[in-house]
Amino acid sequence: MLVQKKITPFSQPFTVESGFVFTQPEVAYEEYGTPNGPVILLCHGGLSSCHAAGKYAETDPQAGWWDGLVGPGKVFDTDRFRILAINALGSSFGSTGPTSIDPATGCRFGPTFPTLTLRDQVRFIKAFLDHMDIARVHIMAGPSMGSLHTLQMAAMYPKTVGAAVAVATAGRMTASGMGMHHFIANALRDDPNFAGGWYEPGKPLYSMKVVWQNIRLYYTSEKIYQQMCFDTIPHAPGSQQKRSDAVRGFLTLGMEAAVANFDPNAMIASVDAINTHDLGEGFATYEEGVRRIQCPLLLLNIDTDQEFPPRCAQEIAHILNAERPGQATAHIIESAWGHLGCVLETQQLSRQIAVWMTAHKL
Amino acid sequence: MLVQKKITPFSQPFTVESGFVFTQPEVAYEEYGTPNGPVILLCHGGLSSCHAAGKYAETDPQAGWWDGLVGPGKVFDTDRFRILAINALGSSFGSTGPTSIDPATGCRFGPTFPTLTLRDQVRFIKAFLDHMDIARVHIMAGPSMGSLHTLQMAAMYPKTVGAAVAVATAGRMTASGMGMHHFIANALRDDPNFAGGWYEPGKPLYSMKVVWQNIRLYYTSEKIYQQMCFDTIPHAPGSQQKRSDAVRGFLTLGMEAAVANFDPNAMIASVDAINTHDLGEGFATYEEGVRRIQCPLLLLNIDTDQEFPPRCAQEIAHILNAERPGQATAHIIESAWGHLGCVLETQQLSRQIAVWMTAHKL
Numbered sequence: 001m002l003v004q005k006k007i008t009p010f011s012q013p014f015t016v017e018s019g020f021v022f023t024q025p026e027v028a029y030e031e032y033g034t035p036n037g038p039v040i041l042l043c044h045g046g047l048s049s050c051h052a053a054g055k056y057a058e059t060d061p062q063a064g065w066w067d068g069l070v071g072p073g074k075v076f077d078t079d080r081f082r083i084l085a086i087n088a089l090g091s092s093f094g095s096t097g098p099t100s101i102d103p104a105t106g107c108r109f110g111p112t113f114p115t116l117t118l119r120d121q122v123r124f125i126k127a128f129l130d131h132m133d134i135a136r137v138h139i140m141a142g143p144s145m146g147s148l149h150t151l152q153m154a155a156m157y158p159k160t161v162g163a164a165v166a167v168a169t170a171g172r173m174t175a176s177g178m179g180m181h182h183f184i185a186n187a188l189r190d191d192p193n194f195a196g197g198w199y200e201p202g203k204p205l206y207s208m209k210v211v212w213q214n215i216r217l218y219y220t221s222e223k224i225y226q227q228m229c230f231d232t233i234p235h236a237p238g239s240q241q242k243r244s245d246a247v248r249g250f251l252t253l254g255m256e257a258a259v260a261n262f263d264p265n266a267m268i269a270s271v272d273a274i275n276t277h278d279l280g281e282g283f284a285t286y287e288e289g290v291r292r293i294q295c296p297l298l299l300l301n302i303d304t305d306q307e308f309p310p311r312c313a314q315e316i317a318h319i320l321n322a323e324r325p326g327q328a329t330a331h332i333i334e335s336a337w338g339h340l341g342c343v344l345e346t347q348q349l350s351r352q353i354a355v356w357m358t359a360h361k362l
Numbered sequence: 363m364l365v366q367k368k369i370t371p372f373s374q375p376f377t378v379e380s381g382f383v384f385t386q387p388e389v390a391y392e393e394y395g396t397p398n399g400p401v402i403l404l405c406h407g408g409l410s411s412c413h414a415a416g417k418y419a420e421t422d423p424q425a426g427w428w429d430g431l432v433g434p435g436k437v438f439d440t441d442r443f444r445i446l447a448i449n450a451l452g453s454s455f456g457s458t459g460p461t462s463i464d465p466a467t468g469c470r471f472g473p474t475f476p477t478l479t480l481r482d483q484v485r486f487i488k489a490f491l492d493h494m495d496i497a498r499v500h501i502m503a504g505p506s507m508g509s510l511h512t513l514q515m516a517a518m519y520p521k522t523v524g525a526a527v528a529v530a531t532a533g534r535m536t537a538s539g540m541g542m543h544h545f546i547a548n549a550l551r552d553d554p555n556f557a558g559g560w561y562e563p564g565k566p567l568y569s570m571k572v573v574w575q576n577i578r579l580y581y582t583s584e585k586i587y588q589q590m591c592f593d594t595i596p597h598a599p600g601s602q603q604k605r606s607d608a609v610r611g612f613l614t615l616g617m618e619a620a621v622a623n624f625d626p627n628a629m630i631a632s633v634d635a636i637n638t639h640d641l642g643e644g645f646a647t648y649e650e651g652v653r654r655i656q657c658p659l660l661l662l663n664i665d666t667d668q669e670f671p672p673r674c675a676q677e678i679a680h681i682l683n684a685e686r687p688g689q690a691t692a693h694i695i696e697s698a699w700g701h702l703g704c705v706l707e708t709q710q711l712s713r714q715i716a717v718w719m720t721a722h723k724l
Binding site for chain 2: 174216235276277
């Protein structure tokens with residue numbers, strides 16, 4: 001499937017919770033499938049983009065991050081649905097973010113980009129739907145940060161979301177996930193070449209390698225290291241050295257390409273926004289905030305995920321089903337991939353989503 | 363208990379597997395308890411020192427790393443035993459290491475310090491015992507790297523070790539642990555100010571902060587972040603921000619003092635040595651190498667440890683008990699602290715060690 005990234009300006013300014021006004025906001029998105037079909041809206045993970053499926057060119061080495069779920073005959077069937085994938089506000093992949101030009105100065109926003117909340121990002125998604133004249137989405141879905149956007153959207157705009165799939169998710173940010181996010185922000189900000197956020201564009205910071213390797217440690221699990229780098233190398237003279245070499249390669253896999261693509265200010269903007277996630281914010285209890293979600297909800301967490309352990313999904317299902325039995329389905333995916341299972345375990349995800357869609361006549 | 367660190371030169375040169383000869387090796391150690399009692403030998407974790415118990419001065423904010431286990435009336439009872447704690451070869455806390463002066467040049471070894479294996483470190487411990495005229499230790503024990511030294515010592519010198527306690531341990535280095543170690547070595551070596559290992563002494567590298575924070579993420583567990591920084595702050599307006607602030611504090615706790623104390627070259631020497639750990643090296647099978655251990659062995663791993671999961675302890679016990687039923691006891695400690703439970707869960711450790719010592723008349 002060959003796809004295109006589109007970038008469109010909003011016709012209205014966009015104001016965030018801090019009071020900052022984006023006078024010329026832009027949104028990047030991709031669109032697949034059947035133009036008149038029911039809309040499926042996809043949101044991406046914290047370090048990703050709106051490139052959810054397909055390839056930009058036949059020669060691309062990799063397809064989009066949920067390509068296993070999106071396409072003809074796949075669970076998000078392009079022969080049946082109109083599928084939109086949106087890039088988050090604050091990202092560096094096309095929507096307005098720290099690498100965008102600030103119309104007030106003619107320079108990049110850089111570190112002057114305002115602090116966002118996760119709710120700001122969700123209101124930006126709603127503004128995109130308004131801009132596209134879409135009053136209701138059939139299903140909204142996403143992994144990781146995209147799952148937080150999905151839950152928050154279903155809570156803030158219950159009439160807009162017909163059904164929701166949240167993969168590797170939580171109703172409020174976990175403390176361990178905040179730990180990883182502060183690690184990322186501290187590593188980048190303390191880098192001697194960060195220069196207060198005015199680092200040289202296009203020259204990856206040393207700290208980006210540190211962040212990348214830590215993502216490969218924290219967002220996976222010890223089981224995948226064992227499977228990929230230990231069990232594959234049988235006992236023999238020098239086998240530990242070979243395992244160690246395999247581990248070093250696995251730890252840094254994809255690093256050079258990744259650090260060339262990410263913008264540190266955008267990474268900080270994303271993790272700061274995610275840290276604010278709390279469905280209960282503004283409500284007397286967390287449960288009251290969660291209960292704003294009224295649509296059928298599928299929650300898929302991964303057993304080895306350290307950021308969003310299984311209990312995070314089960315907690316939401318428990319709150320919703322106590323009031324409306326059967327509204328929420330929580331299923332725990334078994335995977336050695338940890339948090340990254342949210343984009344790597346596409347077979348298991350497809351199966352669970354298909355069963356749930358059939359059960360709810362979606 | 364007030365204690366002293368002692369540093370003593372060996373009377374003999376010490377040669378490592380790579381062929382390098384230390385012409386004037388020195389060893390740092392501490393000694394507690396009853397001079398004529400049976401000897402308990404303690405080995406430290408990878409980032410620690412021989413300061414196992416007591417304080418150097420009443421005003422010290424913290425006692426040694428196993429102070430909960432060592433003292434009058436404690437499980438390693440100073441009224442009964444002669445207790446020796448040794449600093450590993452390659453450390454920066456007194457024994458010969460990268461910060462020592464190379465007698466051949468009059469300068470610090472720095473990055474010219476030879477690559478060590480874990481077996482080198484164990485032969486260094488044996489040389490220390492020979493130097494002290496100790497033919498047999500009653501019990502050898504240690505957490506983390508110290509547990510690897512303990513197992514390897516019991517395997518290489520079965521007549522020297524009367525009984526052994528390995529806390530947070532494995533018979534061969536795990537792939538996930540190697541991942542963390544490569545992360546540490548890469549982060550330090552890639553630091554713009556590492557200067558090929560000739561960084562300015564006494565001026566902590568930026569990367570040391572990165573390493574410290576990653577230790578606080580990887581060697582703990584998501585459960586402790588939840589307990590310390592989330593469950594303690596009840597839902598209220600702005601509670602997620604308070605939790606986020608608590609997490610940032612927890613992540614960087616002790617960082618400034620720690621980075622001032624560690625030497626990056628020594629840290630690399632330690633993690634490189636640990637990565638070579640494999641009781642099976644040189645034997646037809648891993649099991650054959652493990653079966654060299656002949657003494658009673660207590661293995662205590664922690665349920666949330668990502669470096670040495672419970673299966674690592676159970677595997678060793680299984681191999682030994684298949685041949686000599688009852689030789690090994692594996693017990694899994696429940697703790698939210700992850701790997702760091704090996705020095706923090708002293709009450710549970712004391713209880714398990716006491717039961718085991720009684721059962722084996724130690």
